[in-house]
Amino acid sequence: MTYKNYCVIMAGGSGQRFWPASRKALPKQLLSIEPNVTLIQATLARVPKNVGPEQTLIVTNASQVEALKLQVDLPDENIIAEPAGRDTAPCIGLAAKIINHRAPDATMAVMAADHVITPTHLFQADLSQAMEFAARKDAIVTLGIQPTEAATGYGYIHLGEEVESSLHRISAFHEKPAKSQAQQYLAAGDYLWNSGIFIWPCQRILAEIDRHIPDLAQGLDLLAPVIDTQEFGEHLEDIFPRLPKISIDVGVLEHAAEIYCVKASFDWDDVGSLAALARHNKQDALQNTVLGEVVVVDAKHCIADNRAEGLLALLGVEDLIVVRTADAVLVAKRGQEEKVKELVQKLEAEAKDSYL
Amino acid sequence: MTYKNYCVIMAGGSGQRFWPASRKALPKQLLSIEPNVTLIQATLARVPKNVGPEQTLIVTNASQVEALKLQVDLPDENIIAEPAGRDTAPCIGLAAKIINHRAPDATMAVMAADHVITPTHLFQADLSQAMEFAARKDAIVTLGIQPTEAATGYGYIHLGEEVESSLHRISAFHEKPAKSQAQQYLAAGDYLWNSGIFIWPCQRILAEIDRHIPDLAQGLDLLAPVIDTQEFGEHLEDIFPRLPKISIDVGVLEHAAEIYCVKASFDWDDVGSLAALARHNKQDALQNTVLGEVVVVDAKHCIADNRAEGLLALLGVEDLIVVRTADAVLVAKRGQEEKVKELVQKLEAEAKDSYL
Numbered sequence: 230m231t232y233k234n235y236c237v238i239m240a241g242g243s244g245q246r247f248w249p250a251s252r253k254a255l256p257k258q259l260l261s262i263e264p265n266v267t268l269i270q271a272t273l274a275r276v277p278k279n280v281g282p283e284q285t286l287i288v289t290n291a292s293q294v295e296a297l298k299l300q301v302d303l304p305d306e307n308i309i310a311e312p313a314g315r316d317t318a319p320c321i322g323l324a325a326k327i328i329n330h331r332a333p334d335a336t337m338a339v340m341a342a343d344h345v346i347t348p349t350h351l352f353q354a355d356l357s358q359a360m361e362f363a364a365r366k367d368a369i370v371t372l373g374i375q376p377t378e379a380a381t382g383y384g385y386i387h388l389g390e391e392v393e394s395s396l397h398r399i400s401a402f403h404e405k406p407a408k409s410q411a412q413q414y415l416a417a418g419d420y421l422w423n424s425g426i427f428i429w430p431c432q433r434i435l436a437e438i439d440r441h442i443p444d445l446a447q448g449l450d451l452l453a454p455v456i457d458t459q460e461f462g463e464h465l466e467d468i469f470p471r472l473p474k475i476s477i478d479v480g481v482l483e484h485a486a487e488i489y490c491v492k493a494s495f496d497w498d499d500v501g502s503l504a505a506l507a508r509h510n511k512q513d514a515l516q517n518t519v520l521g522e523v524v525v526v527d528a529k530h531c532i533a534d535n536r537a538e539g540l541l542a543l544l545g546v547e548d549l550i551v552v553r554t555a556d557a558v559l560v561a562k563r564g565q566e567e568k569v570k571e572l573v574q575k576l577e578a579e580a581k582d583s584y585l
Numbered sequence: 586m587t588y589k590n591y592c593v594i595m596a597g598g599s600g601q602r603f604w605p606a607s608r609k610a611l612p613k614q615l616l617s618i619e620p621n622v623t624l625i626q627a628t629l630a631r632v633p634k635n636v637g638p639e640q641t642l643i644v645t646n647a648s649q650v651e652a653l654k655l656q657v658d659l660p661d662e663n664i665i666a667e668p669a670g671r672d673t674a675p676c677i678g679l680a681a682k683i684i685n686h687r688a689p690d691a692t693m694a695v696m697a698a699d700h701v702i703t704p705t706h707l708f709q710a711d712l713s714q715a716m717e718f719a720a721r722k723d724a725i726v727t728l729g730i731q732p733t734e735a736a737t738g739y740g741y742i743h744l745g746e747e748v749e750s751s752l753h754r755i756s757a758f759h760e761k762p763a764k765s766q767a768q769q770y771l772a773a774g775d776y777l778w779n780s781g782i783f784i785w786p787c788q789r790i791l792a793e794i795d796r797h798i799p800d801l802a803q804g805l806d807l808l809a810p811v812i813d814t815q816e817f818g819e820h821l822e823d824i825f826p827r828l829p830k831i832s833i834d835v836g837v838l839e840h841a842a843e844i845y846c847v848k849a850s851f852d853w854d855d856v857g858s859l860a861a862l863a864r865h866n867k868q869d870a871l872q873n874t875v876l877g878e879v880v881v882v883d884a885k886h887c888i889a890d891n892r893a894e895g896l897l898a899l900l901g902v903e904d905l906i907v908v909r910t911a912d913a914v915l916v917a918k919r920g921q922e923e924k925v926k927e928l929v930q931k932l933e934a935e936a937k938d939s940y941l
Binding site: 541545549551553568581 | 931
């Protein structure tokens with residue numbers, strides 16, 4: 230028995246946390262965090278070999294399509310531009326509806342465009358196991374990540390019984406926990422991070438949406454007749470912004486009867502902030518991570534990203550993140566990189582639109 | 586009795602200590618340290634009213650003439666471009682020779698182009714007293730600055746008897762002292778900083794050069810016949826680079842029989858490093874000095890100079906000096922600004938000529 234497999238890459242994002250390198254029209258997934266490849270290019274390169282470009286979709290937003298197309302080589306009809314951000318359930322529902330139109334028996338994997346995952350072959354093996362299981366059992370499957378710290382920024386998955394090697398029934402989903410709760414999860418050992426990578430037959434997820442988010446299902450049904458026609462874009466513009474804004478986790482997964490989880494065997498990093506540059510690039514003897522033309526005198530434990538024409542010089546500083554682009558420079562204390570969002574909001578409030 | 590007064594502004598400098606704002610072709614004196622005016626423009630504005638543009642000379646170096654002429658409005662023949670830097674004695678000797686050709690009875694004041702002096706009227710009063718005394722007594726006069734700290738970066742003047750109000754005979758010059766020596770000078774109370782502002786009749790300083798630096802005098806004599814002719818530039822190119830490289834302090838002042846000093850009544854700052862930006866510009870409530878388009882979130886005691894197109898953002902940092910220009914950015918720890926020279930030397934060693 231063969232299965233028709235599709236991959237859907239969710240590539241939205243507001244481009245705040247990597248400012249000034251990231252912008253609304255150039256979000257994180259279009260930047261290089263690892264050397265020589267952007268996040269979305271690396272994501273595409275990880276798609277299993279049996280899923281070709283015709284079976285690979287990217288859902289992005291309208292302002293990012295142009296920059297995206299410079300980086301990826303997919304059929305135009307496989308790049309879907311959301312007219313407005315409506316969280317993950319409408320995004321996934323739309324992709325499922327399109328795939329279901331093209332291949333009614335397909336199994337789809339959904340993944341983010343902005344994770345760093347290594348090595349590729351372990352990811353592909355885990356994903357293949359999940360897709361095969363999802364198709365065979367008509368099941369909803371996620372990939373769960375072994376926690377390395379008591380992180381409060383992720384949802385957690387409580388594993389139930391092992392159904393086959395490294396594949397468990399899920400006993401519960403937990404939203405982002407408080408620190409003390411996260412510490413308990415870490416100590417317990419049978420909790421994994423929710424990677425946001427989901428695998429299911431298209432018809433199964435559409436049926437779940439029918440059942441649990443009927444407003445969304447109705448909107449998608451209105452779009453179904455025009456998929457892959459000239460009128461699709463116009464209808465999408467009209468209907469999509471009015472779809473309910475809800476995540477797939479809250480809208481479907483919390484209500485679904487049975488969900489499975491493959492314990493990931495790969496390393497995973499969701500590249501949450503500029504600090505990721507240090508994790509995925511070489512460091513000098515004084516723990517400086519230097520990208521582009523940077524002159525360093527007596528600096529240590531700094532991240533200096535100058536992948537633009539021109540020069541950046543550090544003198545006697547430590548624990549800084551400095552990012553220089555053609556039109557802007559950020560100088561931030563390491564450990565404060567989460568506040569970059571606050572800074573971008575200040576730029577928005579001050580209507581400095583050319584920097585957003 | 587009236588005196589013909591000339592002012593000579595020495596505007597050389599290698600443009601290192603204010604990098605990246607300063608460059609070889611755009612040294613410190615062509616930058617704004619105070620708001621709205623460059624150092625050389627402020628220096629020209631301080632020249633006493635009885636010294637017109639015809640009596641004001643600037644001695645600079647060839648690479649800086651172009652940028653200089655954009656900022657100042659003087660007759661072309663009053664902007665002298667040294668073909669090579671030979672320290673202050675050849676610079677002053679050349680200016681004296683030119684002035685002596687144009688007005689043999691003139692008194693000249695020599696001053697640097699890169700000091701911040703306030704208020705102007707006190708400077709002008711002190712300078713007028715010095716010029717009048719120099720002309721009347723055929724004397725060498727300096728302006729001495731009341732020390733505010735035990736600085737080791739200046740020469741010191743030991744005052745002798747007071748000859749007239751605030752005007753003393755000098756009992757000795759002392760080179761830049763060690764810290765403990767500087768502390769003794771400060772405690773003693775009768776030591777002033779040597780400002781490098783000198784006043785003398787042209788013929789007196791030329792006679793001193795004849796006596797104490799005969800090689801220099803001979804070179805200047807070769808130039809005398811072509812002053813204010815078409816051939817001057819060509820002869821200068823030939824002769825000037827071969828003049829002895831020596832300061833006026835070492836070459837003349839240490840040997841001259843009698844030198845006087847006017848105790849300055851003005852505030853004086855030699856703008857030695859980027860830290861000067863904080864002394865001459867407003868600060869916000871968190872002691873940040875901000876020039877140009879800068880967004881500040883949780884930063885304190887920083888100097889942020891972004892007088893270029895584009896944006897600079899500081900986030901959670903303290904005690905930094907950040908200077909952004911069109912093609913380069915410096916991020917330095919406050920207190921390490923002296924090492925900017927070291928950084929520029931590194932750029933030179935790495936042949937990054939476009940940034941020098």
